[in-house]
Amino acid sequence: MEFITKVSIEGKTPLVYGAFNENIDIHPNLNDYLNDLKNDGLLDLSLGAVNKIYPFDKLENKALFIIGLGDKNNYDYEKLEKAGSKITKKLNKELIVVLDSFCHNLNKEEVLKKLILTTLSYNYHYDETKSKKTQDDFSLGFYFTENLHHVIEEYVNLGMAINNTRDLINKPYNYLNTNDLVNYAQELVNTLKNDSVEIEVLNKEKIEKLGMNAFLGVNKGSSIDARLIHLKYYGDKENAEKISIVGKGLMFDTGGYSLKQKMNTMKSDMGGAATALGIFEACVNNNVKVNLEVIICATDNRISQDALLPDDVVTAMNKKTIEIVSTDAEGRLTLADAITYAQRKGSKKIIDIATLTGAVIVALGEYTTGIFGNDQEMIDKICNIGSKENEHLWQLPITDYIREKVRSSKVADLTNSTGRSMGASGAAAFLEEFVEEGTKWVHLDIAGTCFRSQPAYNEAYGASGVMVKTLYEYLKSM
Ligand code: BES
Ligand code: MG
Ligand code: ZN
Secondary structure, eight states: OEEEEESOOOSSSOEEEEEOSSOOOSOTTTHHHHHHHHHTTOOOOSTTOEEEEOOGGGOSSSOEEEEEOOOGGGOOHHHHHHHHTTOSTTTOSEEEEEGGGGTTTSOHHHHHHHHHHHHHHHTOOOOTTSSSOOOOOOEEEEEOSSSOHHHHHHHHHHHHHHHHHHHHHHSOTTTOOHHHHHHHHHHHHHHHOOTTEEEEEEOHHHHHHTTOHHHHHHHTTOSSOOEEEEEEEESOTTOOOOEEEEEEEEEEEOOTTSOOSOOTTGGGGGHHHHHHHHHHHHHHHTTOSOEEEEEEEEEEEOOSTTOOOTTOEEEOTTSOEEEOSOTTOOHHHHHHHHHHHHHHTTOSEEEEEEOOOHHHHHHHTTSEEEEEESOHHHHHHHHHHHHHTTOEEEEOOOOHHHHHHHTOOSSSSEESOOOSTTHHHHHHHHHHTTOOTTOEEEEEEOTTTSEESSOOTTOOSEEOOTTHHHHHHHHHHO
8 A cells, every 4th residue: 555645636546535514615626516416415425425426527537536524513533534434445546535625623634644544444454364365556645735744654654553563463373473473573673774773582591580480381381482572762862761561472372271262363362562563663663752662471371281270379570479270361470570571671661551351341342442550640641642543441440359359369479360350450450469669550451452353333354453553642742
Protein backbone atom coordinates (compact mmCIF):
# COMPACT_ATOMS: atom_id res chain seq x y z
CA MET A 1 0.00 0.00 0.00
CA GLU A 2 1.31 3.42 -0.90
CA PHE A 3 0.30 6.89 0.27
CA ILE A 4 0.77 9.99 -1.84
CA THR A 5 0.18 13.68 -1.24
CA LYS A 6 -1.81 15.09 -4.15
CA VAL A 7 -1.64 18.70 -5.23
CA SER A 8 -4.56 18.31 -7.61
CA ILE A 9 -7.54 16.06 -8.26
CA GLU A 10 -7.23 16.36 -12.01
CA GLY A 11 -6.83 13.23 -14.08
CA LYS A 12 -8.66 9.98 -14.44
CA THR A 13 -8.15 8.58 -10.93
CA PRO A 14 -11.45 8.02 -9.07
CA LEU A 15 -12.15 10.48 -6.25
CA VAL A 16 -13.45 9.80 -2.78
CA TYR A 17 -15.65 12.39 -1.09
CA GLY A 18 -17.51 12.44 2.19
CA ALA A 19 -21.01 13.97 2.07
CA PHE A 20 -23.62 14.79 4.71
CA ASN A 21 -27.37 14.31 4.59
CA GLU A 22 -27.65 18.09 4.33
CA ASN A 23 -27.10 20.04 1.13
CA ILE A 24 -24.05 18.72 -0.75
CA ASP A 25 -21.24 21.22 -1.23
CA ILE A 26 -18.04 19.50 -2.31
CA HIS A 27 -17.12 20.72 -5.79
CA PRO A 28 -18.61 23.52 -7.97
CA ASN A 29 -18.89 21.20 -10.98
CA LEU A 30 -20.65 18.48 -9.00
CA ASN A 31 -22.89 20.12 -6.42
CA ASP A 32 -26.02 20.59 -8.58
CA TYR A 33 -25.70 17.14 -10.12
CA LEU A 34 -25.24 15.39 -6.78
CA ASN A 35 -28.01 17.38 -5.07
CA ASP A 36 -30.36 16.37 -7.88
CA LEU A 37 -29.43 12.72 -7.42
CA LYS A 38 -29.92 13.08 -3.70
CA ASN A 39 -33.34 14.71 -4.06
CA ASP A 40 -34.38 11.89 -6.39
CA GLY A 41 -33.43 9.41 -3.66
CA LEU A 42 -30.50 8.03 -5.64
CA LEU A 43 -27.81 8.80 -3.04
CA ASP A 44 -27.58 7.11 0.35
CA LEU A 45 -25.76 9.45 2.69
CA SER A 46 -26.33 7.55 5.91
CA LEU A 47 -23.11 6.94 7.83
CA GLY A 48 -20.75 4.63 5.96
CA ALA A 49 -22.90 4.14 2.85
CA VAL A 50 -20.82 4.03 -0.33
CA ASN A 51 -22.21 5.44 -3.60
CA LYS A 52 -20.44 4.97 -6.89
CA ILE A 53 -21.26 7.82 -9.27
CA TYR A 54 -20.06 8.55 -12.79
CA PRO A 55 -19.26 12.24 -13.29
CA PHE A 56 -19.67 12.06 -17.10
CA ASP A 57 -18.65 15.38 -18.64
CA LYS A 58 -18.43 17.23 -15.31
CA LEU A 59 -15.00 15.93 -14.41
CA GLU A 60 -12.40 13.84 -16.17
CA ASN A 61 -12.12 11.37 -13.27
CA LYS A 62 -13.45 7.90 -14.03
CA ALA A 63 -15.70 7.66 -10.99
CA LEU A 64 -16.69 9.30 -7.72
CA PHE A 65 -17.15 7.42 -4.51
CA ILE A 66 -19.42 9.40 -2.25
CA ILE A 67 -19.29 8.09 1.31
CA GLY A 68 -22.19 9.00 3.58
CA LEU A 69 -21.29 10.92 6.74
CA GLY A 70 -24.81 11.04 8.21
CA ASP A 71 -26.11 14.23 9.81
CA LYS A 72 -23.79 17.21 10.12
CA ASN A 73 -24.69 17.91 13.74
CA ASN A 74 -23.87 14.34 14.83
CA TYR A 75 -20.47 14.23 13.16
CA ASP A 76 -17.41 13.35 15.27
CA TYR A 77 -14.13 11.41 15.07
CA GLU A 78 -15.79 8.04 15.65
CA LYS A 79 -18.17 8.67 12.74
CA LEU A 80 -15.21 9.71 10.61
CA GLU A 81 -13.54 6.41 11.42
CA LYS A 82 -16.67 4.46 10.40
CA ALA A 83 -16.79 6.31 7.09
CA GLY A 84 -13.04 6.03 6.58
CA SER A 85 -13.17 2.27 7.06
CA LYS A 86 -15.00 2.07 3.71
CA ILE A 87 -12.04 3.45 1.78
CA THR A 88 -10.55 0.15 0.65
CA LYS A 89 -8.96 -1.39 -2.38
CA LYS A 90 -12.34 -2.97 -3.19
CA LEU A 91 -13.43 0.44 -4.51
CA ASN A 92 -10.47 0.82 -6.85
CA LYS A 93 -6.74 0.12 -6.85
CA GLU A 94 -6.02 3.83 -7.12
CA LEU A 95 -7.98 6.54 -5.33
CA ILE A 96 -7.71 10.18 -4.37
CA VAL A 97 -9.37 11.19 -1.12
CA VAL A 98 -10.51 14.81 -0.97
CA LEU A 99 -9.63 15.68 2.60
CA ASP A 100 -11.77 18.79 3.06
CA SER A 101 -14.98 16.89 2.40
CA PHE A 102 -14.37 14.80 5.57
CA CYS A 103 -13.55 17.71 7.87
CA HIS A 104 -16.60 19.93 8.65
CA ASN A 105 -16.19 20.75 12.38
CA LEU A 106 -13.14 18.55 12.91
CA ASN A 107 -9.45 19.45 12.93
CA LYS A 108 -7.85 18.90 9.52
CA GLU A 109 -4.65 17.38 10.83
CA GLU A 110 -6.59 14.97 13.05
CA VAL A 111 -8.85 14.00 10.14
CA LEU A 112 -5.87 13.20 7.95
CA LYS A 113 -4.27 11.21 10.75
CA LYS A 114 -7.44 9.20 11.35
CA LEU A 115 -7.98 8.51 7.66
CA ILE A 116 -4.43 7.21 7.29
CA LEU A 117 -4.74 4.98 10.32
CA THR A 118 -8.16 3.61 9.36
CA THR A 119 -7.24 2.97 5.74
CA LEU A 120 -4.05 1.17 6.80
CA SER A 121 -6.02 -0.80 9.34
CA TYR A 122 -8.96 -1.77 7.11
CA ASN A 123 -6.80 -2.72 4.15
CA TYR A 124 -4.69 -5.06 6.26
CA HIS A 125 -4.67 -8.78 5.40
CA TYR A 126 -2.59 -11.56 6.86
CA ASP A 127 -2.00 -14.05 4.07
CA GLU A 128 1.49 -15.34 4.80
CA THR A 129 0.05 -18.79 5.47
CA LYS A 130 -2.10 -18.94 2.33
CA SER A 131 -0.79 -20.15 -0.99
CA LYS A 132 -2.63 -17.37 -2.79
CA LYS A 133 -1.43 -13.93 -1.73
CA THR A 134 -3.51 -10.79 -2.13
CA GLN A 135 -1.53 -8.25 -4.09
CA ASP A 136 -0.42 -5.18 -2.27
CA ASP A 137 -1.01 -2.71 -5.10
CA PHE A 138 -3.29 -0.16 -3.49
CA SER A 139 -2.35 3.46 -4.06
CA LEU A 140 -4.09 6.08 -1.95
CA GLY A 141 -3.66 9.76 -2.63
CA PHE A 142 -4.77 12.55 -0.30
CA TYR A 143 -5.70 15.89 -1.75
CA PHE A 144 -5.33 18.95 0.46
CA THR A 145 -3.92 22.43 0.05
CA GLU A 146 -2.25 22.90 3.45
CA ASN A 147 1.25 21.81 4.37
CA LEU A 148 0.38 18.54 6.08
CA HIS A 149 2.92 16.22 4.56
CA HIS A 150 4.56 15.58 7.93
CA VAL A 151 1.25 14.14 9.17
CA ILE A 152 1.26 11.57 6.41
CA GLU A 153 4.81 10.57 7.18
CA GLU A 154 4.23 10.23 10.92
CA TYR A 155 0.99 8.30 10.72
CA VAL A 156 2.02 6.00 7.91
CA ASN A 157 4.93 5.04 10.17
CA LEU A 158 2.55 4.43 13.05
CA GLY A 159 0.01 2.55 10.94
CA MET A 160 2.72 0.30 9.50
CA ALA A 161 4.07 -0.40 12.98
CA ILE A 162 0.55 -1.40 14.06
CA ASN A 163 0.27 -3.77 11.10
CA ASN A 164 3.68 -5.27 11.93
CA THR A 165 2.38 -5.91 15.43
CA ARG A 166 -0.64 -7.65 13.91
CA ASP A 167 1.56 -9.75 11.64
CA LEU A 168 3.56 -10.99 14.62
CA ILE A 169 0.44 -11.93 16.54
CA ASN A 170 -1.19 -13.63 13.56
CA LYS A 171 1.81 -15.84 12.89
CA PRO A 172 1.23 -19.35 14.17
CA TYR A 173 3.72 -20.86 16.59
CA ASN A 174 5.39 -22.91 13.87
CA TYR A 175 6.20 -19.65 12.11
CA LEU A 176 7.20 -17.70 15.20
CA ASN A 177 8.80 -19.31 18.22
CA THR A 178 11.06 -17.73 20.83
CA ASN A 179 14.12 -17.77 18.56
CA ASP A 180 12.14 -16.25 15.70
CA LEU A 181 10.96 -13.41 17.93
CA VAL A 182 14.56 -12.71 18.95
CA ASN A 183 15.54 -12.63 15.27
CA TYR A 184 12.66 -10.29 14.51
CA ALA A 185 13.73 -7.89 17.26
CA GLN A 186 17.33 -7.95 16.05
CA GLU A 187 16.23 -7.38 12.46
CA LEU A 188 13.98 -4.53 13.59
CA VAL A 189 16.90 -2.79 15.27
CA ASN A 190 18.98 -3.19 12.09
CA THR A 191 16.30 -1.69 9.87
CA LEU A 192 15.63 1.22 12.25
CA LYS A 193 19.19 2.40 11.56
CA ASN A 194 19.30 4.75 14.52
CA ASP A 195 22.34 5.45 16.71
CA SER A 196 20.10 5.91 19.73
CA VAL A 197 18.85 2.32 19.56
CA GLU A 198 20.41 -0.71 21.26
CA ILE A 199 19.40 -4.30 21.78
CA GLU A 200 20.52 -6.82 24.35
CA VAL A 201 19.35 -10.42 24.30
CA LEU A 202 19.94 -12.59 27.34
CA ASN A 203 20.28 -16.34 26.89
CA LYS A 204 19.18 -18.96 29.39
CA GLU A 205 22.48 -19.03 31.28
CA LYS A 206 22.36 -15.28 31.87
CA ILE A 207 18.73 -15.49 32.93
CA GLU A 208 19.66 -18.25 35.39
CA LYS A 209 22.48 -16.14 36.83
CA LEU A 210 19.99 -13.35 37.48
CA GLY A 211 17.82 -15.77 39.44
CA MET A 212 14.73 -15.29 37.28
CA ASN A 213 13.27 -18.61 38.38
CA ALA A 214 9.62 -17.64 38.00
CA PHE A 215 10.25 -16.95 34.30
CA LEU A 216 12.46 -20.04 33.96
CA GLY A 217 9.82 -22.21 35.63
CA VAL A 218 7.43 -21.51 32.77
CA ASN A 219 10.14 -22.44 30.26
CA LYS A 220 10.91 -25.82 31.90
CA GLY A 221 8.55 -27.76 29.65
CA SER A 222 9.80 -26.23 26.44
CA SER A 223 12.29 -27.58 23.94
CA ILE A 224 13.36 -24.00 23.14
CA ASP A 225 15.31 -22.02 25.72
CA ALA A 226 13.94 -18.89 27.34
CA ARG A 227 15.31 -15.56 26.11
CA LEU A 228 15.02 -12.05 27.46
CA ILE A 229 14.79 -9.31 24.85
CA HIS A 230 15.78 -5.82 25.99
CA LEU A 231 15.44 -2.94 23.54
CA LYS A 232 16.59 0.58 24.34
CA TYR A 233 15.90 3.88 22.62
CA TYR A 234 17.40 7.11 23.97
CA GLY A 235 15.33 9.70 22.17
CA ASP A 236 15.69 12.31 24.93
CA LYS A 237 19.33 12.20 25.98
CA GLU A 238 19.25 15.39 28.11
CA ASN A 239 16.63 13.79 30.28
CA ALA A 240 17.60 11.06 32.75
CA GLU A 241 14.07 9.73 33.05
CA LYS A 242 13.01 6.64 31.15
CA ILE A 243 9.96 4.45 30.81
CA SER A 244 9.86 0.70 30.33
CA ILE A 245 7.23 -1.24 28.46
CA VAL A 246 7.06 -4.86 29.52
CA GLY A 247 5.25 -7.16 27.08
CA LYS A 248 4.01 -10.66 27.82
CA GLY A 249 5.86 -12.90 25.38
CA LEU A 250 4.21 -16.33 25.63
CA MET A 251 4.83 -17.68 22.16
CA PHE A 252 2.15 -20.30 22.79
CA ASP A 253 0.19 -21.10 25.93
CA THR A 254 -1.02 -24.69 26.26
CA GLY A 255 -1.63 -24.16 29.97
CA GLY A 256 1.12 -26.63 30.83
CA TYR A 257 0.04 -29.54 33.08
CA SER A 258 -2.97 -27.43 34.06
CA LEU A 259 -3.81 -28.08 30.46
CA LYS A 260 -6.25 -25.82 28.67
CA GLN A 261 -9.38 -27.56 27.36
CA LYS A 262 -9.43 -25.18 24.44
CA MET A 263 -6.20 -23.55 23.40
CA ASN A 264 -7.04 -22.28 19.92
CA THR A 265 -5.81 -18.71 19.35
CA MET A 266 -3.15 -19.11 22.05
CA LYS A 267 -0.55 -18.23 19.43
CA SER A 268 -1.66 -14.70 20.33
CA ASP A 269 -0.34 -14.99 23.90
CA MET A 270 2.67 -12.94 22.82
CA GLY A 271 0.36 -10.05 21.97
CA GLY A 272 1.83 -7.84 24.70
CA ALA A 273 5.34 -8.38 23.34
CA ALA A 274 4.24 -7.63 19.78
CA THR A 275 2.46 -4.48 20.98
CA ALA A 276 5.59 -3.31 22.78
CA LEU A 277 7.66 -3.89 19.63
CA GLY A 278 5.17 -1.91 17.53
CA ILE A 279 5.27 1.02 19.96
CA PHE A 280 9.06 0.91 19.91
CA GLU A 281 9.19 0.89 16.11
CA ALA A 282 6.78 3.83 15.81
CA CYS A 283 8.59 5.92 18.45
CA VAL A 284 11.99 5.42 16.83
CA ASN A 285 10.79 6.00 13.26
CA ASN A 286 9.07 9.21 14.31
CA ASN A 287 11.93 10.40 16.55
CA VAL A 288 9.63 10.72 19.57
CA LYS A 289 11.41 12.53 22.39
CA VAL A 290 11.38 9.79 24.99
CA ASN A 291 13.78 7.33 26.60
CA LEU A 292 12.06 4.03 26.09
CA GLU A 293 12.97 0.47 26.96
CA VAL A 294 11.12 -2.66 25.96
CA ILE A 295 11.50 -5.81 28.00
CA ILE A 296 10.17 -9.17 26.85
CA CYS A 297 10.55 -12.48 28.65
CA ALA A 298 9.99 -14.88 25.76
CA THR A 299 9.07 -18.54 26.11
CA ASP A 300 6.22 -20.92 25.41
CA ASN A 301 4.21 -22.77 28.02
CA ARG A 302 4.24 -26.48 27.20
CA ILE A 303 4.38 -29.95 28.62
CA SER A 304 7.34 -32.32 28.87
CA GLN A 305 8.98 -34.57 31.46
CA ASP A 306 10.59 -31.49 32.92
CA ALA A 307 7.66 -29.10 32.88
CA LEU A 308 6.59 -27.15 35.92
CA LEU A 309 4.00 -28.96 38.06
CA PRO A 310 1.16 -27.75 40.22
CA ASP A 311 2.37 -27.61 43.85
CA ASP A 312 5.88 -26.64 42.77
CA VAL A 313 7.33 -23.60 44.48
CA VAL A 314 9.56 -21.20 42.54
CA THR A 315 11.67 -18.30 43.77
CA ALA A 316 11.35 -15.13 41.72
CA MET A 317 14.18 -12.71 40.92
CA ASN A 318 13.17 -10.50 43.86
CA LYS A 319 13.42 -13.58 46.16
CA LYS A 320 9.70 -13.90 46.84
CA THR A 321 8.54 -17.52 46.68
CA ILE A 322 5.50 -18.52 44.64
CA GLU A 323 3.29 -21.57 44.97
CA ILE A 324 2.26 -22.86 41.56
CA VAL A 325 -1.45 -23.53 41.94
CA SER A 326 -2.01 -23.51 38.20
CA THR A 327 0.65 -23.84 35.53
CA ASP A 328 -1.81 -21.98 33.29
CA ALA A 329 -1.29 -18.79 35.32
CA GLU A 330 2.12 -18.51 33.65
CA GLY A 331 1.98 -14.98 32.26
CA ARG A 332 2.22 -13.38 35.67
CA LEU A 333 5.28 -15.52 36.47
CA THR A 334 7.18 -14.24 33.44
CA LEU A 335 5.96 -10.66 33.98
CA ALA A 336 6.94 -10.71 37.65
CA ASP A 337 10.59 -11.27 36.77
CA ALA A 338 10.41 -8.88 33.81
CA ILE A 339 9.10 -6.12 36.11
CA THR A 340 11.88 -6.80 38.62
CA TYR A 341 14.44 -6.74 35.79
CA ALA A 342 13.12 -3.39 34.51
CA GLN A 343 13.53 -1.88 37.99
CA ARG A 344 17.04 -3.29 38.39
CA LYS A 345 17.85 -1.55 35.13
CA GLY A 346 16.74 1.74 36.63
CA SER A 347 13.17 2.22 35.45
CA LYS A 348 10.91 4.19 37.75
CA LYS A 349 8.00 4.07 35.33
CA ILE A 350 6.66 0.81 33.93
CA ILE A 351 3.73 -0.11 31.73
CA ASP A 352 3.11 -3.81 31.25
CA ILE A 353 0.87 -5.15 28.48
CA ALA A 354 -0.38 -8.71 28.57
CA THR A 355 -3.00 -11.15 27.34
CA LEU A 356 -3.25 -12.10 30.97
CA THR A 357 -6.67 -13.39 32.02
CA GLY A 358 -9.83 -14.95 30.66
CA ALA A 359 -11.57 -13.08 33.47
CA VAL A 360 -10.99 -9.70 31.85
CA ILE A 361 -12.86 -10.96 28.78
CA VAL A 362 -15.84 -11.91 30.94
CA ALA A 363 -15.74 -8.52 32.62
CA LEU A 364 -15.07 -6.17 29.69
CA GLY A 365 -15.42 -8.12 26.44
CA GLU A 366 -13.56 -7.72 23.17
CA TYR A 367 -13.57 -3.96 22.80
CA THR A 368 -12.49 -2.65 26.20
CA THR A 369 -9.01 -3.13 27.64
CA GLY A 370 -8.64 -3.56 31.41
CA ILE A 371 -6.30 -1.11 33.11
CA PHE A 372 -4.82 -1.29 36.64
CA GLY A 373 -1.97 0.39 38.44
CA ASN A 374 -0.63 2.49 41.31
CA ASP A 375 -0.55 5.90 39.63
CA GLN A 376 -3.95 7.44 39.00
CA GLU A 377 -2.54 10.27 36.92
CA MET A 378 -0.95 7.85 34.45
CA ILE A 379 -4.08 5.71 34.36
CA ASP A 380 -6.38 8.68 33.71
CA LYS A 381 -4.14 10.00 30.98
CA ILE A 382 -3.94 6.66 29.19
CA CYS A 383 -7.73 6.20 29.47
CA ASN A 384 -8.36 9.66 28.01
CA ILE A 385 -6.01 9.10 25.11
CA GLY A 386 -7.55 5.67 24.52
CA SER A 387 -11.04 7.22 24.22
CA LYS A 388 -9.77 9.68 21.63
CA GLU A 389 -8.07 6.88 19.70
CA ASN A 390 -11.20 4.70 19.84
CA GLU A 391 -9.32 2.13 21.93
CA HIS A 392 -11.36 2.16 25.09
CA LEU A 393 -10.05 1.23 28.52
CA TRP A 394 -11.74 0.67 31.83
CA GLN A 395 -10.04 0.71 35.20
CA LEU A 396 -10.50 -2.32 37.46
CA PRO A 397 -9.57 -2.38 41.14
CA ILE A 398 -6.77 -3.94 43.17
CA THR A 399 -8.37 -4.25 46.59
CA ASP A 400 -6.88 -5.28 49.95
CA TYR A 401 -9.18 -8.29 49.84
CA ILE A 402 -7.54 -9.59 46.67
CA ARG A 403 -4.04 -8.64 47.88
CA GLU A 404 -4.63 -10.82 50.91
CA LYS A 405 -5.72 -13.70 48.71
CA VAL A 406 -2.52 -13.43 46.66
CA ARG A 407 -0.60 -13.74 49.96
CA SER A 408 -2.68 -16.61 51.31
CA SER A 409 -0.50 -19.55 50.24
CA LYS A 410 0.17 -22.05 53.02
CA VAL A 411 3.55 -23.03 51.58
CA ALA A 412 5.00 -19.92 49.90
CA ASP A 413 4.93 -16.12 50.03
CA LEU A 414 2.49 -15.88 47.14
CA THR A 415 0.06 -18.02 45.19
CA ASN A 416 -0.06 -17.72 41.42
CA SER A 417 -3.81 -18.24 41.24
CA THR A 418 -6.55 -16.77 43.38
CA GLY A 419 -9.35 -18.67 41.66
CA ARG A 420 -12.31 -17.67 39.58
CA SER A 421 -13.66 -14.57 41.22
CA MET A 422 -11.91 -11.27 40.51
CA GLY A 423 -9.54 -13.12 38.21
CA ALA A 424 -8.22 -10.07 36.39
CA SER A 425 -7.67 -8.20 39.66
CA GLY A 426 -5.98 -11.26 41.17
CA ALA A 427 -3.43 -11.27 38.37
CA ALA A 428 -2.87 -7.53 38.76
CA ALA A 429 -2.47 -7.87 42.54
CA PHE A 430 0.09 -10.60 41.95
CA LEU A 431 2.11 -8.31 39.63
CA GLU A 432 1.88 -5.50 42.17
CA GLU A 433 3.93 -7.67 44.57
CA PHE A 434 6.90 -7.10 42.27
CA VAL A 435 6.52 -3.33 41.98
CA GLU A 436 8.94 -1.58 44.33
CA GLU A 437 8.38 1.55 46.38
CA GLY A 438 8.72 4.62 44.15
CA THR A 439 7.93 2.86 40.88
CA LYS A 440 4.96 4.14 38.91
CA TRP A 441 3.26 1.15 37.36
CA VAL A 442 0.36 0.53 34.99
CA HIS A 443 -0.88 -2.88 33.86
CA LEU A 444 -2.98 -3.39 30.71
CA ASP A 445 -4.84 -6.69 30.32
CA ILE A 446 -5.51 -7.08 26.57
CA ALA A 447 -6.70 -10.72 26.68
CA GLY A 448 -10.07 -9.65 25.24
CA THR A 449 -9.00 -6.93 22.85
CA CYS A 450 -5.83 -8.32 21.25
CA PHE A 451 -7.27 -10.97 18.96
CA ARG A 452 -10.62 -10.90 17.16
CA SER A 453 -12.05 -14.39 16.73
CA GLN A 454 -15.43 -12.91 15.90
CA PRO A 455 -14.68 -9.48 14.51
CA ALA A 456 -17.31 -6.74 14.50
CA TYR A 457 -17.44 -3.45 12.56
CA ASN A 458 -15.99 -4.94 9.34
CA GLU A 459 -12.68 -5.62 11.04
CA ALA A 460 -10.31 -8.35 9.90
CA TYR A 461 -10.18 -11.70 11.63
CA GLY A 462 -7.20 -12.02 13.98
CA ALA A 463 -4.89 -9.54 15.65
CA SER A 464 -6.22 -6.02 16.24
CA GLY A 465 -2.97 -4.24 17.11
CA VAL A 466 -4.80 -2.62 20.01
CA MET A 467 -2.91 -0.18 22.28
CA VAL A 468 -0.06 0.60 19.91
CA LYS A 469 -1.56 3.93 18.94
CA THR A 470 -2.81 4.79 22.42
CA LEU A 471 0.57 4.18 24.03
CA TYR A 472 2.37 5.86 21.14
CA GLU A 473 0.31 9.00 21.76
CA TYR A 474 0.89 8.64 25.49
CA LEU A 475 4.66 8.49 25.07
CA LYS A 476 4.52 11.43 22.69
CA SER A 477 2.63 13.48 25.26
CA MET A 478 5.00 12.73 28.15
N1 BES B 1 -3.12 -16.58 28.21
C1 BES B 1 -4.11 -16.84 29.17
C2 BES B 1 -5.22 -15.76 29.20
C3 BES B 1 -6.07 -15.66 27.98
C4 BES B 1 -7.28 -16.33 27.89
C5 BES B 1 -5.70 -14.85 26.93
C6 BES B 1 -8.07 -16.21 26.76
C7 BES B 1 -6.50 -14.72 25.79
C8 BES B 1 -7.68 -15.41 25.71
C9 BES B 1 -3.48 -16.91 30.56
O1 BES B 1 -2.20 -17.40 30.60
C10 BES B 1 -4.31 -17.84 31.38
O2 BES B 1 -4.36 -18.99 31.04
N2 BES B 1 -4.94 -17.33 32.44
C11 BES B 1 -5.74 -18.12 33.29
C12 BES B 1 -5.38 -17.80 34.71
C13 BES B 1 -6.03 -18.69 35.75
C14 BES B 1 -5.47 -20.09 35.63
C15 BES B 1 -5.75 -18.13 37.12
C16 BES B 1 -7.20 -17.79 33.00
O3 BES B 1 -7.51 -16.63 32.82
O4 BES B 1 -7.99 -18.71 32.92
MG1 MG C 1 -2.14 -19.55 30.75
ZN1 ZN D 1 -1.04 -17.11 28.91
